[in-house]
Amino acid sequence: MRARTPAGLAAGRVDRVDRPGRRPRARRARRPGDLELLRPGVFARIPVEALAGCAVLLLLPATPRRWVAAVAGALLGVLAVVRLLDMGFLSVLDRPFDLVLDWVLFDDALVVLRDSVGQAGAVGAVVGAVVLALALPVLAAFSVVRLSTVAAMHRTAATRVVGAVAAAWVALAVVGVEIVPGEPVAARDTAVLAYDHGRQVVSSLRDRQEFAGEAEVDAFRDVPPDQLLAGLRGKNVVLVFVESYGRSAVEDPEFAPQVGALLDEGTRRLATAGYGSRSGWLTSPTSGGGSWLAQSTLLSGLWINNQQRFRTVTSSDRLTLTGAFGRADWDIVGVMPGITRAWPEGRFYGFDRVYDLHTLGYRGLGFSWATMPDQFTMLAYERLENAKPGHPPLMSVIPLVSSHGPWTPLPKWLDWDQVGDGSIYINEARVGDPPEEVWKDPERVRTQYRLSVEYTLNTLVSYVEKFGDDDLVMVFLGDHQPARIVTGPDASRDVPISILARDPAVLDRISSWGWQDGIKPGPQSPVWRMDTFRDRFLTAYAH
Numbered sequence: 001m002r003a004r005t006p007a008g009l010a011a012g013r014v015d016r017v018d019r020p021g022r023r024p025r026a027r028r029a030r031r032p033g034d035l036e037l038l039r040p041g042v043f044a045r046i047p048v049e050a051l052a053g054c055a056v057l058l059l060l061p062a063t064p065r066r067w068v069a070a071v072a073g074a075l076l077g078v079l080a081v082v083r084l085l086d087m088g089f090l091s092v093l094d095r096p097f098d099l100v101l102d103w104v105l106f107d108d109a110l111v112v113l114r115d116s117v118g119q120a121g122a123v124g125a126v127v128g129a130v131v132l133a134l135a136l137p138v139l140a141a142f143s144v145v146r147l148s149t150v151a152a153m154h155r156t157a158a159t160r161v162v163g164a165v166a167a168a169w170v171a172l173a174v175v176g177v178e179i180v181p182g183e184p185v186a187a188r189d190t191a192v193l194a195y196d197h198g199r200q201v202v203s204s205l206r207d208r209q210e211f212a213g214e215a216e217v218d219a220f221r222d223v224p225p226d227q228l229l230a231g232l233r234g235k236n237v238v239l240v241f242v243e244s245y246g247r248s249a250v251e252d253p254e255f256a257p258q259v260g261a262l263l264d265e266g267t268r269r270l271a272t273a274g275y276g277s278r279s280g281w282l283t284s285p286t287s288g289g290g291s292w293l294a295q296s297t298l299l300s301g302l303w304i305n306n307q308q309r310f311r312t313v314t315s316s317d318r319l320t321l322t323g324a325f326g327r328a329d330w331d332i333v334g335v336m337p338g339i340t341r342a343w344p345e346g347r348f349y350g351f352d353r354v355y356d357l358h359t360l361g362y363r364g365l366g367f368s369w370a371t372m373p374d375q376f377t378m379l380a381y382e383r384l385e386n387a388k389p390g391h392p393p394l395m396s397v398i399p400l401v402s403s404h405g406p407w408t409p410l411p412k413w414l415d416w417d418q419v420g421d422g423s424i425y426i427n428e429a430r431v432g433d434p435p436e437e438v439w440k441d442p443e444r445v446r447t448q449y450r451l452s453v454e455y456t457l458n459t460l461v462s463y464v465e466k467f468g469d470d471d472l473v474m475v476f477l478g479d480h481q482p483a484r485i486v487t488g489p490d491a492s493r494d495v496p497i498s499i500l501a502r503d504p505a506v507l508d509r510i511s512s513w514g515w516q517d518g519i520k521p522g523p524q525s526p527v528w529r530m531d532t533f534r535d536r537f538l539t540a541y542a543h
Helices: 048-059 062-093 103-153 155-175 189-215 247-251 256-272 291-300 307-314 321-327 344-349 374-386 442-467 504-508 530-540
Strands: 178-180 236-242 276-283 331-335 353-355 394-400 472-478 494-501 527-529
Touching: 048 062, 048 103, 048 155, 048 189, 062 103, 062 189, 103 155, 189 307, 236 291, 236 442, 247 256, 247 442, 247 494, 256 276, 256 442, 276 504, 276 530, 291 307, 291 321, 291 394, 291 530, 307 344, 321 331, 321 394, 321 530, 331 344, 331 374, 353 374, 374 394, 374 442, 442 472, 494 504, 527 530
Parallel strands: 236 394, 236 472, 276 527, 331 353, 331 394
Antiparallel strands: 276 494, 472 494
């Protein structure tokens, strides 16, 4: 479900399932491509492409040399822009930029940027980026033409210098000299960059046909309604996506003591209220952003890791998890606090009713990107749907937003009877400095992330305690890991998922899954790809 979510599409397939997840590292490791590595040592390198280019230019006559130099310089400028885009995407989404599919995501990136640094800062950043993108190819072309002209004027000396530097490159490559870890002085990554992005373009163009073949396979397309979800008849099923709730929140040593303790305490609180729970891991198709890709993956049972796939599946007649509930006579409700404009994709999911920013009744202020506190969202769902006497069985999808970056300011936790229409969030119940202050310090960013996850998890546990009944079945999970500023570059794409119910028969149906008791999955809990969940769930609760 696409809302005002930061862009993020995961590159490549994740093929291993039912595997123990990898623990994230205790502290962020460095990897080439990180923005933080842009320091002088990175530029102490000898590009083999430059040596080859100099050799070619020295052999050419004047007129062809100028043309070749101009074209080569412009291409180097374009590759520099691509490299900068890769750095940005790696730092936020943990993957390089896709030259075919990612242009559409800049609109969402602009929204997040504006919410993080303000309107003036966002406009300045966009203007600067556009000027840089246009200037680099022009300046690079001019520079290469100028240098080639000077070299031609001193051809003999230039030839000797190129030969000597080439010999040095070979020696440095053999020895493997690195000034910055992971950045060899004898460099050849410009050609690798061009080659990798060329392959990526071909793969992205071919992906549509491959995905169409995958979408044709659907074991549940023709299952009769009376054979769908019989194990949940009469239950009110609430499917909650917790924004940016990833494995790192549970296992990274920086977050685990607090978040883990909250989950353990939440398990005890739910047990006191009569609820059992089971938890495992799912591997998301995206990281750092792109919530709608993860949500459509889980609901459609297809691996939706780019915008092209998302558009294809949401314009198809694919049976979604929500559609299966609708076919089996549940009322399907979408509670979408992040939806702020027309949302045509909602028809694909088969919702009978959709509540968005304009219809949830919120009268408070937003919290940076988050339009309203999660506590208000859950209370609005209770008022608008669940508390109505005699309502039919509900299947509700609720993507929560309080744990969305930039994670500041945050709402205070309130007693449920204090929330009201949300107007308390205008002058009260707000905690934290503005994003432009917090984001100056990565440690503060990570702290705010942890606090936002704790707030949302506590909201869900408290909601079940206060409003839950014998018919409630809640499934809650993360949509993706947060940005690399939180996780570091080596984190998995796993997210926690939990199912809780007061009726033990509901959990008995998934006893073969091997999930761990409680709402905190353990390190050895099974890990499935997110696109496998739909079929496993429909199989477990069939007949």
